[in-house]
Amino acid sequence: MKLTVQDLNSHYGPAHILFDVGFEVGEGEVVALLGRNGAGKSTTFRSIVGLVAQRSGRITFEGKDVSAKPTHEIVREGLGYVPEERRIFTDLTVEENLEVGRQPRRPNAPHWTREKLFALFPNLGEMKNRPGGRMSGGEQQMLTIARTLMGNPSLVLLDEPSEGLSPKIVEQMVDAILTMKKEGVSIVVSEQNLHFARLISDRAYIIERGRICFGGTMAELDARPDIRDAHLSL
Amino acid sequence: MAFYVVQFLTGLASAASLFLVASGLSIIFGVTRIVNFAHGAFYMIGAYIAFSLTERLSGAFGFWGGILLAALAVAVIGVIVEMVLLRRIYHAPELFQLLATFGLTLMVEDLVVLIWGPDDLVGRRAPGFRGAIDFFGQNVPTYDLFLIVLGPVVLGILWLLFQRTRWGVLVRAATQDRDMVAALGVNQKWLFTSVFAVGVFLAALGGALQIPRDAVHHAMDLRIIVEVFVVVVIGGLGSIVGAFVAAVLVSELNAFGILIFPKISIILVFLVMAVVLIVRPWGLFGKPEAAARKTPGLTVNPWRPLTSNERLMALAALVVAATLPLFAGNYLLTVGSEIAIFVIFAVSLHFLMSVGGLASFGHAAYFGLGAYGIAFLAKMAGLPMIVCLLLGPLLGCMGAAVFGFFAVQLSGVYFAMLTLAFAQIVWSIAFQWVEVTGGDNGILGLWPSSWAASPSHFYWLALGVAALVTVALRAMVFSPFGYALRATRDSLLRSEAIGIDAKRIQWTAFVIAGTTAGIGGALFAYLKGSVFPDNLGISLSVDALVMVLLGGVETVSGAVIGAIVYKALNIWLVSQTDLSKLVLGGFIVLIVVVFPKGIVGMLEMLAQRRRKASPPGSPLLAKPIESAE
Numbered sequence: 001m002k003l004t005v006q007d008l009n010s011h012y013g014p015a016h017i018l019f020d021v022g023f024e025v026g027e028g029e030v031v032a033l034l035g036r037n038g039a040g041k042s043t044t045f046r047s048i049v050g051l052v053a054q055r056s057g058r059i060t061f062e063g064k065d066v067s068a069k070p071t072h073e074i075v076r077e078g079l080g081y082v083p084e085e086r087r088i089f090t091d092l093t094v095e096e097n098l099e100v101g102r103q104p105r106r107p108n109a110p111h112w113t114r115e116k117l118f119a120l121f122p123n124l125g126e127m128k129n130r131p132g133g134r135m136s137g138g139e140q141q142m143l144t145i146a147r148t149l150m151g152n153p154s155l156v157l158l159d160e161p162s163e164g165l166s167p168k169i170v171e172q173m174v175d176a177i178l179t180m181k182k183e184g185v186s187i188v189v190s191e192q193n194l195h196f197a198r199l200i201s202d203r204a205y206i207i208e209r210g211r212i213c214f215g216g217t218m219a220e221l222d223a224r225p226d227i228r229d230a231h232l233s234l
Numbered sequence: 235m236a237f238y239v240v241q242f243l244t245g246l247a248s249a250a251s252l253f254l255v256a257s258g259l260s261i262i263f264g265v266t267r268i269v270n271f272a273h274g275a276f277y278m279i280g281a282y283i284a285f286s287l288t289e290r291l292s293g294a295f296g297f298w299g300g301i302l303l304a305a306l307a308v309a310v311i312g313v314i315v316e317m318v319l320l321r322r323i324y325h326a327p328e329l330f331q332l333l334a335t336f337g338l339t340l341m342v343e344d345l346v347v348l349i350w351g352p353d354d355l356v357g358r359r360a361p362g363f364r365g366a367i368d369f370f371g372q373n374v375p376t377y378d379l380f381l382i383v384l385g386p387v388v389l390g391i392l393w394l395l396f397q398r399t400r401w402g403v404l405v406r407a408a409t410q411d412r413d414m415v416a417a418l419g420v421n422q423k424w425l426f427t428s429v430f431a432v433g434v435f436l437a438a439l440g441g442a443l444q445i446p447r448d449a450v451h452h453a454m455d456l457r458i459i460v461e462v463f464v465v466v467v468i469g470g471l472g473s474i475v476g477a478f479v480a481a482v483l484v485s486e487l488n489a490f491g492i493l494i495f496p497k498i499s500i501i502l503v504f505l506v507m508a509v510v511l512i513v514r515p516w517g518l519f520g521k522p523e524a525a526a527r528k529t530p531g532l533t534v535n536p537w538r539p540l541t542s543n544e545r546l547m548a549l550a551a552l553v554v555a556a557t558l559p560l561f562a563g564n565y566l567l568t569v570g571s572e573i574a575i576f577v578i579f580a581v582s583l584h585f586l587m588s589v590g591g592l593a594s595f596g597h598a599a600y601f602g603l604g605a606y607g608i609a610f611l612a613k614m615a616g617l618p619m620i621v622c623l624l625l626g627p628l629l630g631c632m633g634a635a636v637f638g639f640f641a642v643q644l645s646g647v648y649f650a651m652l653t654l655a656f657a658q659i660v661w662s663i664a665f666q667w668v669e670v671t672g673g674d675n676g677i678l679g680l681w682p683s684s685w686a687a688s689p690s691h692f693y694w695l696a697l698g699v700a701a702l703v704t705v706a707l708r709a710m711v712f713s714p715f716g717y718a719l720r721a722t723r724d725s726l727l728r729s730e731a732i733g734i735d736a737k738r739i740q741w742t743a744f745v746i747a748g749t750t751a752g753i754g755g756a757l758f759a760y761l762k763g764s765v766f767p768d769n770l771g772i773s774l775s776v777d778a779l780v781m782v783l784l785g786g787v788e789t790v791s792g793a794v795i796g797a798i799v800y801k802a803l804n805i806w807l808v809s810q811t812d813l814s815k816l817v818l819g820g821f822i823v824l825i826v827v828v829f830p831k832g833i834v835g836m837l838e839m840l841a842q843r844r845r846k847a848s849p850p851g852s853p854l855l856a857k858p859i860e861s862a863e
Binding site: 049051070071072073075076081083087089090091092096097099100101102103147148151 | 400403404406407409410411413414415416417418419420421422521
């Protein structure tokens with residue numbers, strides 16, 4: 001297994017957010033983490049990369065236990081993270097944003113260069129020197145993904161990549177994710193949008209109120225409309 | 235005309251050092267969010283070490299090598315400080331970091347005297363820059379010309395460093411979003427350490443380069459730190475270009491102010507800073523802060539009024555305190571009165587900081603205004619003590635009303651700096667308007683009326699007022715006004731959205747705090763029998779901050795304990811050792827590291843933990859600071 005999450009519990013102050021969350025991602029797989037707003041998708045991702053201080057559980061990445069490591073060490077193992085709020089460095093240009101994400105190449109992961117990323121996201125190539133703050137939401141979303149890919153991750157946590165984007169940009173996003181998959185990057189993508197998830201994912205988990213309540217292939221999920229309707233807003 | 239040109243050049247030369255130190259402070263703040271009070275101390279150590287090295291190493295190589303070596307050595311000291319001390323407190327509220335670096339400053343002030351002695355040291359002239367050139371009959375030292383060139387050169391190097399290197403890109407990224415930088419695989423720890431090292435290097439270089447111009451002495455840290463804060467605030471926190479422009483502006487204001495407005499030369503800089511802050515709160519070249527960070531007051535356990543048992547205990551403590559005159563001598567009673575007065579002062583600032591979330595760096599202004607109010611009323615109008623005591627604090631009230639109106643338009647660090655500027659303006663007036671205030675000589679001969687003249691009577695008076703003030707402010711915390719004030723502290727936007735006039739509430743709190751401080755100052759004037767500009771000086775403002783933070787900023791009235799402990803320790807240390815600053819500074823640093831929630835905050839936490847001891851799983855409460863992030 002590429003990534004295994006077991007018994008993950010997280011708190012924000014006195015509030016208990018995640019309850020024994022567990023899931024697995026295989027080598028080269030695209031797995032969707034589905035759930036409504038506030039179900040715990042972002043907290044799950046933030047906990048995996050160590051951005052939630054109060055967490056317990058076991059997170060194994062490529063056979064190594066990373067649950068107690070600080071954020072930057074987890075990321076350097078090859079586990080990339082694309083946050084939901086995008087968090088572009090608005091004062092930095094596109095090229096500088098990519099530079100922040102740059103890490104040495106990894107033997108077991110595809111190697112990304114600026115040129116390769118500008119081919120993947122042509123819009124970015126046309127605005128290399130534009131400050132991140134003066135880009136549209138869709139362009140910023142592409143830049144966050146490109147920035148994370150500069151770290152040459154073997155697995156990427158993508159937090160709601162389609163949120164707030166126009167249908168045209170969403171299409172580009174689907175293409176980009178499929179290209180990443182083809183290159184051999186494993187992906188966990190959190191989504192509220194089932195249609196978007198269906199286009200890219202091999203398997204799906206559903207999270208509701210901080211608990212995983214379904215896990216299976218997309219076909220298995222389609223066979224259970226009751227689960228789909230109960231836990232996902234359509 | 236030539237004279238003015240030369241004066242202009244002198245100003246430019248002074249700007250070089252100021253710029254080096256200010257840019258260092260700005261860089262450190264930008265990334266680590268630490269307002270490094272110890273920056274002046276690093277500047278001073280840089281000057282001292284450079285002095286020693288240039289005395290020992292001979293020749294031009296020895297001199298310039300000594301300067302560089304000194305700056306490097308101090309950078310190493312900075313790295314040690316960062317790794318040993320600051321790394322432990324990055325997650326603590328901003329003010330704690332300020333407190334810790336203030337403690338360091340105190341320690342350094344004693345250490346340099348211990349190592350280099352108390353006398354001014356005059357360093358070597360710079361080889362190759364000993365002479366002066368003639369400019370239409372006026373002499374311009376060639377070293378000044380060297381500094382004038384150096385300033386822009388350093389600016390250029392810094393610009394290249396930040397725009398053209400990976401390190402610079404990472405630093406700029408971290409300035410905006412530290413967590414995201416970590417989430418891209420960058421080790422923040424070393425980034426912070428390297429940034430701190432560069433900042434400290436710049437400060438020390440600024441100090442080392444001063445030795446051919448100025449004598450090295452052990453008070454140069456406080457003088458520069460105030461100027462540097464002004465520069466950084468005018469230029470905009472985090473902006474290097476801003477620091478350069480502001481350093482030139484401030485230096486020229488100093489150079490010409492003394493010629494054109496000799497009476498108000500000291501104020502001039504602070505007036506400019508106040509105007510800049512009011513018109514463009516984020517400084518000339520700064521950017522408005524996106525979202526305010528959560529500062530004091532994110533308590534895990536909500537505030538509550540005292541239970542009846544606790545009330546009885548407080549009352550018992552007061553009664554015990556009131557029995558002091560039965561067994562203590564006059565000296566102890568005077569000390570007791572002073573502590574009681576500082577309780578009033580600390581409680582007033584605590585009200586503003588903890589309840590209002592407004593950390594004033596110039597609270598001594600209102601304390602001092604209260605004291606001067608007494609001096610004017612008693613000496614000039616000849617009013618009796620009881621009338622003076624009732625009217626004197628009104629001067630503090632008026633000062634707070636005027637300055638507070640402008641100050642509450644800002645928040646966070648900018649609020650702190652504007653209050654500091656106002657306090658400096660008041661101080662300068664007291665210092666320079668000799669005809670009215672007596673200037674440095676102060677106003678002497680203020681004695682209490684006979685009914686309060688004996689030490690025990692005065693002690694009871696001070697104790698009584700302190701108790702009254704504390705109870706009144708506490709009551710206010712749990713009144714509708716207190717709720718509104720706490721709402722503005724926790725979220726300005728949300729409080730306004732539910733119809734609270736936030737600015738007016740904050741202004742009212744400011745005036746209440748200022749008036750209360752004025753009451754303390756009024757009593758202080760009678761205790762000492764005199765009033766001096768020091769009564770509204772920076773060090774007194776800092777004392778008040780330390781007392782509040784020591785007590786615990788997240789508590790309802792921790793300042794009472796903070797004031798008692800700090801003042802008693804201070805008085806005792808001064809009587810016991812020549813190294814009182816060293817011990818006190820060490821104590822402050824220790825408190826910050828070991829008890830980051832202050833004394834009272836820690837006691838509350840212990841009590842809380844004991845109460846919750848039965849159900850395991852209280853790690854939540856053990857890490858409240860992290861959860862506040």
